[in-house]
Amino acid sequence: MNRRTLTAGLASGFAAALTGCVSRLSTADQTNKTEHRTFQVQSGTRLAVENENGSIDVRRHDGSDVDVTMKIHAREGGSLDDVSLSDAKTADELRLRVHADADDVSVALTVRYPNSVPVGELRSTNGRIDATVVTAGDSAAVRTENGSIDVKLLEVARDTDVRTENGSIDAALASDLDATVSATTKNGSLNASGLDFSSEELSMTGFTGVLGDGSNDLSFETENGSISLSATSE
Incomplete structure (x- = not known):
């Protein structure tokens, strides 16, 4: 197919061996905080990532672990402590979820995963x-x-x-x-x-x-x- 353009619509119309947090670092001021976490996974483990309020950036890398960086920003009245990252594992999946307990906190989530790990969600x-x-x-x-x-x-x-x-x-x-x-x-x-x-x-x-x-x-x-x-x- 060469090139097609269509103006559309009218308004009507695992065997995953997880060790949890291998490394964690934090830097913070009154409104921003950065956290790093690393998870060990086995080949074939499916990766799922959820973020309630903020962006998601997911790419492959040459490493053997799943590396996660959270850049947390609290607007006026928000607390950096209102954010957490949970990891849930089953036999074939690692699910990472950012929990934000307040609307005035956002998280830019960056995830790097091994070539042997497929993305599920x-x-x-x-x-x-x-x-x-x-x-x-x-x-x-x-x-x-x-x-x-x-x-x-x-x-x-x-x-x-x-x-x-x-x-x-x-x-x-x-x-x-x-x-x-x-x-x-x-x-x-x-x-x-x-x-x-x-x-x-x-x-x-x-x-x-x-x-x-x-x-x-x-x-x-x-x-x-x-x-x-x-x-x-x-």
């Missing part, structure tokens, strides 16, 4: 998501309610969902993906370039195209914002 309530995602299995999701999403998808699960209610989506897709791709926006534009779709269909509110054998479902959806799909060389 990234979720924010209020904040943008920037991520490089390698995932596998039955399902995966990248979702925020209020914020944009900038994602690089190198591998996808059988059902992969990228969604925001208010914000744009910029997605770079690996050229060798096997996926049936759908993109839907109610108020915004749709654009796809540099991707070799074997079949494609445009409508007033969406786009559908097939990459490779189309065996996985990959969906992009926003209520208010544009969607841009492109190819990545990584």
Whole structure:
């Protein structure tokens, strides 16, 4: 597919061996604090990240651990102590969740994960998501309610969902993906370039195209914002 642009929508229309915190450092003043934590994981452990109020930045790195940095900001009347990070583990998943007990505290969350760890879920309530995602299995999701999403998808699960209610989506897709791709926006534009779709269909509110054998479902959806799909060389 060369390039398609569509103005859409009318307003109507583990075996995870976790040791917990291996290292932790803090620096603080009255309104800002930075915390670092490291988690040991085994190959194949699925990673899930949740942040209630703030951004999420997730990338691969060459290390063997999951490294987490929280930059906490308290507005006037807020307390830096109102924020905590929990880690929950099952046989095959490490789930990291930022808890903020007050609306006047926000957290910019940065996560670096090993190449052998697939991403299962990234979720924010209020904040943008920037991520490089390698995932596998039955399902995966990248979702925020209020914020944009900038994602690089190198591998996808059988059902992969990228969604925001208010914000744009910029997605770079690996050229060798096997996926049936759908993109839907109610108020915004749709654009796809540099991707070799074997079949494609445009409508007033969406786009559908097939990459490779189309065996996985990959969906992009926003209520208010544009969607841009492109190819990545990584």
